[in-house]
Amino acid sequence: MTFDLEPGTITGFLGPNGAGKSTTLRLLLGLVRPTSGDALVFGRRYAGLDQPARRVGAVLEASDFDPGRSGRNHLRALALAIDIDFGRVEEVLDIVDLGDAAHRRVKTYSLGMRQRLGLAGALLGDPELLLLDEPANGLDPEGVHWLRGLLRQFAKQGRTVLISSHVLAEVAQVVDAVLIIDRGRLVASREMTELTGGDRSLEDLYLELTAKERV
Amino acid sequence: MTAQLRSELFKQRTTRTTLGLVLAMVVLVAAVILLHVVALPTQGLTGRQGQLKVLGLGTTFGMIFGSLLGALSITTEIRNGMIRPTLLAMPNRSRVVAAKVMACLIAGAALGLFSEAIAVGMGAAGLAARGIQIAPSVGDFAQLLVGGAAAAALWAAIGVGIGATLRNQVGAAISLVVWLLFIEMTVIGVAPAVGKFLPGASGGALAGAMLQETATYLLVPAVGALLMVAYAALAIGAGLVTTARRDIN
Numbered sequence: 001m002t003f004d005l006e007p008g009t010i011t012g013f014l015g016p017n018g019a020g021k022s023t024t025l026r027l028l029l030g031l032v033r034p035t036s037g038d039a040l041v042f043g044r045r046y047a048g049l050d051q052p053a054r055r056v057g058a059v060l061e062a063s064d065f066d067p068g069r070s071g072r073n074h075l076r077a078l079a080l081a082i083d084i085d086f087g088r089v090e091e092v093l094d095i096v097d098l099g100d101a102a103h104r105r106v107k108t109y110s111l112g113m114r115q116r117l118g119l120a121g122a123l124l125g126d127p128e129l130l131l132l133d134e135p136a137n138g139l140d141p142e143g144v145h146w147l148r149g150l151l152r153q154f155a156k157q158g159r160t161v162l163i164s165s166h167v168l169a170e171v172a173q174v175v176d177a178v179l180i181i182d183r184g185r186l187v188a189s190r191e192m193t194e195l196t197g198g199d200r201s202l203e204d205l206y207l208e209l210t211a212k213e214r215v
Numbered sequence: 216m217t218a219q220l221r222s223e224l225f226k227q228r229t230t231r232t233t234l235g236l237v238l239a240m241v242v243l244v245a246a247v248i249l250l251h252v253v254a255l256p257t258q259g260l261t262g263r264q265g266q267l268k269v270l271g272l273g274t275t276f277g278m279i280f281g282s283l284l285g286a287l288s289i290t291t292e293i294r295n296g297m298i299r300p301t302l303l304a305m306p307n308r309s310r311v312v313a314a315k316v317m318a319c320l321i322a323g324a325a326l327g328l329f330s331e332a333i334a335v336g337m338g339a340a341g342l343a344a345r346g347i348q349i350a351p352s353v354g355d356f357a358q359l360l361v362g363g364a365a366a367a368a369l370w371a372a373i374g375v376g377i378g379a380t381l382r383n384q385v386g387a388a389i390s391l392v393v394w395l396l397f398i399e400m401t402v403i404g405v406a407p408a409v410g411k412f413l414p415g416a417s418g419g420a421l422a423g424a425m426l427q428e429t430a431t432y433l434l435v436p437a438v439g440a441l442l443m444v445a446y447a448a449l450a451i452g453a454g455l456v457t458t459a460r461r462d463i464n
Binding site: 026029030031032033046047052053056058060061063064065066067068069070073076077078080081082083118121 | 295
């Protein structure tokens with residue numbers, strides 16, 4: 001599977017549950033080892049990138065924290081590991097609007113706040129590429145709206161976003177392009193402009209490609 | 216490397232787990248020492264050997280809590296998912312494990328020193344209060360403190376290795392405690408000539424003290440130290456191999 005992501009765009013990574021979206025992201029990030037072949041991002045293995053956290057930011061699960069640590073200290077622990085000063089921690093806390101809750105233990109956070117803290121961690125290294133696995137899970141409509149705005153702004157700065165989801169409607173409004181995978185294979189890659197008629201035809205395409213093979 | 220080490224030391228300072236371990240250790244050491252100096256007959260508390268057995272309890276608890284600290288430093292991250300951001304920040308897994316080992320050597324030494332200091336302080340005060348003359352020399356006390364710190368530090372490193380190998384938080388913690396408190400004690404009780412070479416007894420040899428009746432079987436500190444380093448290297452090696460191979464889902 002090979003795909004290109006255009007800088008300055010948001011790409012949806014779509015597919016049914018179990019299609020391999022999460023596994024693909026974990027392969028790219030070197031968390032999971034391929035049984036054969038290699039997973040490359042920016043032409044190299046993630047671990048082979050120079051200061052990878054400054055090039056790729058990722059959120060894989062909604063709550064990858066020590067619940068007993070405060071939001072601020074969680075980010076500070078990561079900042080120390082990627083050699084970034086604590087000033088940047090305050091910046092990303094502002095970006096995700098968690099400044100007021102940063103001193104509280106993560107245990108007390110709502111799911112939406114945890115999602116935002118995860119996002120703050122991904123933004124810490126000021127990366128060019130953001131990989132988000134189902135980032136809207138657990139967000140209320142207001143949270144989804146907020147996330148959309150944040151991602152648009154991020155893309156507007158010439159950076160790239162890949163956002164996986166199995167909920168088409170969640171993604172259709174924000175993405176510039178879509179990749180559709182099914183059973184571990186890339187089955188379609190389209191610009192949203194190619195899909196005239198908006199959501200409707202994305203849904204048609206998705207259903208056609210993912211349903212056909214499953215019967 | 217230093218960045219990752221700083222991060223690991225910071226993690227230790229900012230989690231309640233560390234505080235909980237320290238508190239539990241303090242309470243246990245204080246209670247057990249108190250029990251021994253109050254309840255043991257004067258006969259068992261006179262003389263250097265008898266007193267060292269009691270004073271050396273601080274090292275036993277230092278090793279137990281050091282090993283737990285080490286094991287939890289990695290198994291807790293695997294359990295709560297923090298391991299993912301950790302590995303995204305530092306994808307070289309060997310370096311993450313190495314940084315955890317170093318951070319736990321430092322924290323483990325502090326735990327061991329603290330534990331033995333409580334044991335020595337409370338033990339000596341208790342003996343004095345009962346009017347029993349304190350038999351160990353200044354050198355014995357120094358060895359208890361320095362050796363206790365070193366033993367707990369090395370057991371913390373073993374803990375990281377075992378934690379990285381087993382990956383399961385509860386499983387790793389129980390294995391370490393069962394090993395130190397039951398398996399080793401049993402082997403030492405049944406066959407002290409063999410038991411003295413085991414990792415817990417080797418740690419006791421560093422401090423020059425052990426609870427068991429077989430304290431006279433203790434290895435000389437240098438041999439104990441060498442064995443401890445070898446055991447730690449083995450455990451860390453197993454942890455490195457496992458960590459490098461396993462997928463993080």
